[in-house]
Amino acid sequence: MFRIKFRVKFIQVLGLLAASTFLLTVSAIAGEPRGCVAQTQTDDGQWWRETRSIMGTEIQVELWHEEKEEACAAIRAVMKEMNRIDSLMSTYIESSALSHLNNNAATRSVWVGKELFTLIETSLKFSELTEGAFDITYASVGRFYDYREGRIPDDETIARGIQVINYRYIQMRARDYSISYKVDGVYIDLGGIAKGYAVDRGIEILKGRGIKQGMVGAGGDSRIIGDRRGEPWVVGIRDPRNESEMIAVLPLMNVSVSTSGDYERFFEKEGVRYHHIIDPQTGDSAREVRSVTILGEQATRTDALSTSVFVMGVERGLKLINELQDVDAIIVDGDGQLHYSDSLLELTASVH
Ligand code: AMP
Ligand code: MG
Secondary structure, three states, rough: HHHHHHHHHHHHHHHHHOOOOOOHHHHHHHOOOOOOEEEEOOOOOOEEEEEEEEEEEEEEEEEEEEHHHHHHHHHHHHHHHHHHHHHHHOOOOOHHHHHHHHHHHHOOOOOOOOHHHOOOHHHHHHHHOOOOOHHHHHHHOOOOOOOOOOOOOOHHHHHHHHHHOOOOHEEEHHHOEEEOOOOOOOOOOOOOOHHHHHHHHHHHHHHOOOOEEEEEOOOOOOEEEEEOOOOOEEEEEEEEOOOEEEEEEEEEOEEEEEEEEOOOEEEEOOOOEEEOEEEOOOOEEEEOEEEEEEEEHHHHHHHHHHHHHHHHHHHHHHHHHHHOOOOOEEEEEOOOOOEEEHHHHHHHHHOO
């Protein structure tokens, strides 16, 4: 079981960390050179790293390899996959399959292909699991917010939109991978799960090329395979109200980490913070917590659950995570207090 394995690793790597001053976070390094570059060199290989802006976020790939050509080709292959997923699933790209679906599914059944169909199906399972906290039709209202321009939809738009936030309005037809919307005005957006999915795809590509140690990150979602040459990877979770401070530093290996925060895309109006995670019940930003970090095996799952728990809040969110056997959570609440899922709590107690 992942939880047991994860706990053992966690304790082991804490010991390793104490014996070393090595510290590296998976967050992007500001101003770092573009292109595929070598990080550290030893006799038997190097760490290679590249960062690019794709899917409206920073994509990072880092891996250990002996040879520059193969290392950089592997990184390029991951970047190419990110672009492919973006052109399929972005609502910002007019020609994407998802835009095509949103534009037509209220009037007819639309073929979306197996991959998009499957990810939407997975999203619906998370809606069931989270009692509707995770709902890709949040965008029926969410699309009327403009975080760059600081625009809030008017009351009528919100009231009308909430009526059609309901994942049950998505009609799935598995036999030919097509989808229709049961009512007018439904609009879906995969922003709460697609980055995690893209990270998992990226990791599959690295594994397929024989890479044993590496990391793929997309904004708040990262997945690590292996360790860092006998050291743990060190993942920093930032303070939601102070970009340069860490509230927790976790030594980890073979893990996915997703953080959802109210500081990623937001604006403030009359003292109220409007940000990109929407409570499907209200059509307004969820405001009980400031950030949620989920640890688990696969990034698709940690991504969807970080968004879900953000909406659910401390009590309901931790209850869900404690019931699930394969994930852990760290929540920063509205007062800046930290909350851990049970097995992380036990772990911290056993380490001190
Ligand atoms: P994350 O940073 O993974 O929490 O993803 C945030 C993104 O998830 C937002 O930018 C939206 O695209 C999407 N989103 C917002 N609210 C919800 C919700 N209630 N259910 C599913 N996706 C959501
Ligand atoms: Mg998420």
